[in-house]
Amino acid sequence: MNISKRIDNMTFSEIRKFIPYSDEAKERGIEVYHLNIGQPDIKTPEEFFEAIKSFEGKTLKYENSHGIKELINSFIKYYKSININLDKDDILITNGASEGILFALLTLCDFGDEIIVPEPYYTNYNNMAKMAGVKINSFRTYREDGFHIKSKDEILRNISPNTKAMLICNPGNPTGVVYTREEVRLLCDIAVEKDLFIIVDEVYREFVYGEEKFTSFMYMEDVQDRIVLVDSISKRYSACGARIGMLVCKNKLVSSEFMKLSQTRLSVSSLDQIGAAKLIDVTPQYLSDVNKEYEKRRDVLYEGLISIPGVSCEKPSGAFYIIAKLPLKDTNHFTKWLLTDFNLSNKTVMITPAAGFYSTEGLGLDEVRLSYCINCEDLKASIEILRHGIIEYKKHFK
Numbered sequence: 001m002n003i004s005k006r007i008d009n010m011t012f013s014e015i016r017k018f019i020p021y022s023d024e025a026k027e028r029g030i031e032v033y034h035l036n037i038g039q040p041d042i043k044t045p046e047e048f049f050e051a052i053k054s055f056e057g058k059t060l061k062y063e064n065s066h067g068i069k070e071l072i073n074s075f076i077k078y079y080k081s082i083n084i085n086l087d088k089d090d091i092l093i094t095n096g097a098s099e100g101i102l103f104a105l106l107t108l109c110d111f112g113d114e115i116i117v118p119e120p121y122y123t124n125y126n127n128m129a130k131m132a133g134v135k136i137n138s139f140r141t142y143r144e145d146g147f148h149i150k151s152k153d154e155i156l157r158n159i160s161p162n163t164k165a166m167l168i169c170n171p172g173n174p175t176g177v178v179y180t181r182e183e184v185r186l187l188c189d190i191a192v193e194k195d196l197f198i199i200v201d202e203v204y205r206e207f208v209y210g211e212e213k214f215t216s217f218m219y220m221e222d223v224q225d226r227i228v229l230v231d232s233i234s235k236r237y238s239a240c241g242a243r244i245g246m247l248v249c250k251n252k253l254v255s256s257e258f259m260k261l262s263q264t265r266l267s268v269s270s271l272d273q274i275g276a277a278k279l280i281d282v283t284p285q286y287l288s289d290v291n292k293e294y295e296k297r298r299d300v301l302y303e304g305l306i307s308i309p310g311v312s313c314e315k316p317s318g319a320f321y322i323i324a325k326l327p328l329k330d331t332n333h334f335t336k337w338l339l340t341d342f343n344l345s346n347k348t349v350m351i352t353p354a355a356g357f358y359s360t361e362g363l364g365l366d367e368v369r370l371s372y373c374i375n376c377e378d379l380k381a382s383i384e385i386l387r388h389g390i391i392e393y394k395k396h397f398k
Contacts, residue, residue, distance in 0.1 A: 010130050014123040014356025021339035022350045030343050033382045035370045036350045038173065038320060040238040042290055048239060051278035052271050060270050065262040067093025067246070071273045074280035075231075075246055082205075084218045090250050092258045093268050097203050097232035097245040098124065101167070103261045104199045104228045104247065105132035107254060113164045115199070118149065120323065120357035120364060122173045122201075137163065138359045143323055143367070146314045147175035149183045155190055165197035165228075166190075171204040171214070174357045174369040175323055176298075176316020178208050181215040188223045196226070197254075203232045203245075204319040206287050209295040212317040218248070225251040235320075236287070237279050244268065244276040294320050297372040297379055304383030305370075308390065322370045323354055326390065331355070331368050334393055342389050349382045349389075 022032050066072070072091050079086050094100040109115065111133035117125060119138035129136050139158045141147040149155070166187060171178045179187075191198050200217045208214045217227050229248035234240040249255040301322060302315045310327025328334050332353040342348055354367035372379060 006130065006133075010127045011356075014352060018335055018339060018350060021336055025339045025343075025348060029346060031347045032339070033347065033349045033374060033378050033385070035372075035374070035382055036352045038235065038371050038373055039240060040235065040320075040373050041375065042238040042293065044238045045279060045282045045286060047278040047281050048237070048242070048275040052275045055271065055274055063267040063270050063273060065259065065265075065267050067091065067268060068270075068273045068277065070277040071244070074277045077280050079248075082216070084216060086248060086250075089252070090248050090255060092247045092255065092262055093273065094245040094247055094262075095265070095268055096234065096243040097201060097230045098128065099265075100230040100232075100245045100247045101125070101199065101201065102128050102131060103258055104165075104230065105129060105134050106261060107257050108197050108199070108228070109134045109164045112162065114160060114162045115165045115167050116155070116158055116163055116196075117167045118147070118172075119359055120147075120174055120354060121167075121359075122169055123356040125167060126359070134164075135162075136167075136359055140360070141175070141177070143312075143314055143325065146317070147172060147177040147323070149179065149186065152186060152190065155187075156194075159190075159194050159196075163194065163196060165199050167199045167201070168217070169201040169204075170217070171208060171318030172321075173201075173204065173319055174321045174352075174354070176319045176321050178212045178214060178318040181213070184215045184217055184220065188217065188220045188226075191223060191226050197228060198223070198226055199228045199230065201230045203230070203235050206236045207291060207294055207320060208318040209291070209298060210317065214318070228254065233276050233279060237282065238290075239276070239279075242269075242272040242276060244272050294372065297374075297376055298322075300376045300379045301370060301372045301383070304380065305386075308383070308387045310390070320372050322372070323357075323367055324370060325367050328366055328390065328393065328397075330397075331366060333397070334389075335368070337393060337397075338385075338389055342392060344385045344388050347381065347385060349385045351386075 072088050076086050114135045116137045118141045137158045139155045205214050232245040305311050305324050313324035335353050338348050352369045354364035354369050358364040
């Protein structure tokens with residue numbers, strides 16, 4: 001018997017594939033600092049837990065496939081606070097942003113259609129596309145440019161008659177780029193010119209630093225019928241385990257068709273929706289404090305990285321990731337070696353090789369994606385482990 005070609009074509013997560021080596025290191029008594037994953041260590045707001053504790057129902061029943069009205073209303077209120085006006089029919093609650101992206105691909109694209117994304121991009125988009133039978137075409141952005149969009153012509157060259165949509169993450173994972181208003185407008189104009197939908201993942205919108213300004217694609221009112229917005233509470237409120245996301249679309253045909261998929265998977269967790277609905281009561285100070293904390297962590301990691309001989313990177317403007325070029329040929333091997341063969345005072349780091357964030361073969365082999373979701377002191381310790389690890393690795397491997 002054989003497994004399906006669909007599952008055979010999928011790959012294991014580039015972010016999680018080294019976890020067995022990390023677990024083995026911990027079993028040997030090695031402390032592992034996790035720079036590999038965007039798992040915030042920030043405290044989840046008490047409002048979430050209090051709402052669940054207050055639940056008085058006797059049965060956990062199926063909820064409406066659309067999502068509970070309290071949660072939908074809370075999202076409407078949140079979006080109004082950032083100058084985006086939504087109706088309840090514009091919103092569908094999903095099992096995290098990941099399910100939202102998959103639903104968008106299944107609804108907008110036929111088997112064999114294509115989507116276009118800026119490269120490098122979130123590696124799990126690959127498997128979502130494969131699940132939907134969709135091919136990803138990419139256009140290059142460059143570390144030296146802070147991964148900003150530089151060429152309309154390069155985008156157009158990668159759009160074919162089979163292209164149905166763009167998939168954009170803003171602020172970007174894994175790059176930390178925050179697209180300017182001009183870049184957002186450019187992408188919208190291309191979508192109109194080529195008759196494309198825009199699937200936009202804006203889960204990191206709260207994490208924009210310094211003088212940078214965030215521009216939602218929803219601010220471009222002339223293209224709202226083309227936009228499918230994906231959001232989540234995972235990063236904003238440090239609630240990754242709750243798996244509460246949403247799809248927003250003002251195109252009534254598209255938003256109504258999402259319901260077919262939503263009803264097929266029945267409903268999203270009752271208790272998680274109840275908890276998430278109360279996050280609207282979290283004070284603005286919470287988000288402001290979290291933003292400041294991540295900006296401090298970004299600066300610690302960035303300054304530490306550029307102090308290591310041979311390491312180069314640009315300071316990201318948003319999200320909580322840095323793509324860094326290391327003075328090594330194979331960061332995949334280096335990542336494993338750090339977990340299996342190296343430690344500094346019984347401590348090591350887990351990082352993510354960047355090649356998995358590129359679709360162009362050969363790119364990213366000397367790069368890593370690092371997350372700054374751990375505290376500043378642990379980030380400083382991680383920098384020293386990387387510094388000594390690179391020196392030691394180069395003694396053994398050319």
